[in-house]
Amino acid sequence: MKLYYDFHIHSCLSPCGDEDMTPNNIVNMALLSGLNAIALTDHNTCGNCPATAQVAAEAGLLFLPGMELCTAEEAHVVCLFPTVEAALAFEAVIAPTLPPIRNRADVFGEQVICNTLDEPIGTQDILLTTASSISVDAVPTLVRSFGGTAFPTHIDRPSYSVTAALGDLPPLGFEAVELTATADVDTMRARYREIGTKPLLLNSDAHRLEDIQEAGPWLELPALTPTAVIDALNGNFTVEWSRG
Numbered sequence: 001m002k003l004y005y006d007f008h009i010h011s012c013l014s015p016c017g018d019e020d021m022t023p024n025n026i027v028n029m030a031l032l033s034g035l036n037a038i039a040l041t042d043h044n045t046c047g048n049c050p051a052t053a054q055v056a057a058e059a060g061l062l063f064l065p066g067m068e069l070c071t072a073e074e075a076h077v078v079c080l081f082p083t084v085e086a087a088l089a090f091e092a093v094i095a096p097t098l099p100p101i102r103n104r105a106d107v108f109g110e111q112v113i114c115n116t117l118d119e120p121i122g123t124q125d126i127l128l129t130t131a132s133s134i135s136v137d138a139v140p141t142l143v144r145s146f147g148g149t150a151f152p153t154h155i156d157r158p159s160y161s162v163t164a165a166l167g168d169l170p171p172l173g174f175e176a177v178e179l180t181a182t183a184d185v186d187t188m189r190a191r192y193r194e195i196g197t198k199p200l201l202l203n204s205d206a207h208r209l210e211d212i213q214e215a216g217p218w219l220e221l222p223a224l225t226p227t228a229v230i231d232a233l234n235g236n237f238t239v240e241w242s243r244g
């Protein structure tokens with residue numbers, strides 16, 4: 001079964017995310033875009049995953065709770081989990097590793113937690129766009145211990161990518177990689193041998209509703225379940241894929 005996905009979306013809980021990136025708006029835009037599956041991946045938090053998971057379930061959209069973790073090296077890695085419970089347990093490990101810097105909403109933007117009606121039910125006080133103290137080489141094993149999968153994001157970008165932070169893409173245990181839409185795939189493959197034949201994910205990294213991507217990139221999966229996505233991205237079987 002072909003799964004049309006967007007596994008890198010920010011909500012209004014990311015300070016850089018638009019305030020209308022609420023659970024219902026994200027799910028409805030994903031459906032309008034013809035997607036079968038999305039992940040919510042706010043910076044260093046899973047706080048809007050419970051509401052979004054419920055809204056997605058009621059809409060029949062496959063949802064993976066996630067986080068875009070900023071590692072100690074300032075490398076961004078998307079972490080996806082099979083359940084909200086697993087994501088929140090992972091978040092409980094990450095939260096104490098963030099520097100205790102308070103968000104300044106007037107400078108960085110609001111960090112809003114929503115309920116299933118898109119109503120604000122709180123804000124996150126600690127600034128979420130800082131670097132955790134988790135080293136990037138610890139991430140794949142740590143995320144797998146919560147039943148999840150992790151992939152380095154936008155590795156063709158010159159900032160906040162594993163390649164920018166480390167100067168290379170060493171064998172760290174990631175079995176999938178995210179490249180932006182403008183990346184030259186052949187150039188990236190030649191530059192980073194570690195890419196090999198790994199699935200090259202294309203996600204939107206949407207911070208605005210209109211940036212959630214249209215159905216295009218896909219994975220061919222035996223079942224449309226979070227576990228099938230996670231197994232595929234962990235390299236547990238060879239997955240057919242296309243960047244659309």
Ligand SMILES: [Zn+2]
Pocket residue numbers: 068076153154160
């Ligand atoms: Zn990022």
Ligand SMILES: [Zn+2]
Pocket residue numbers: 008010068205
């Ligand atoms: Zn992002």
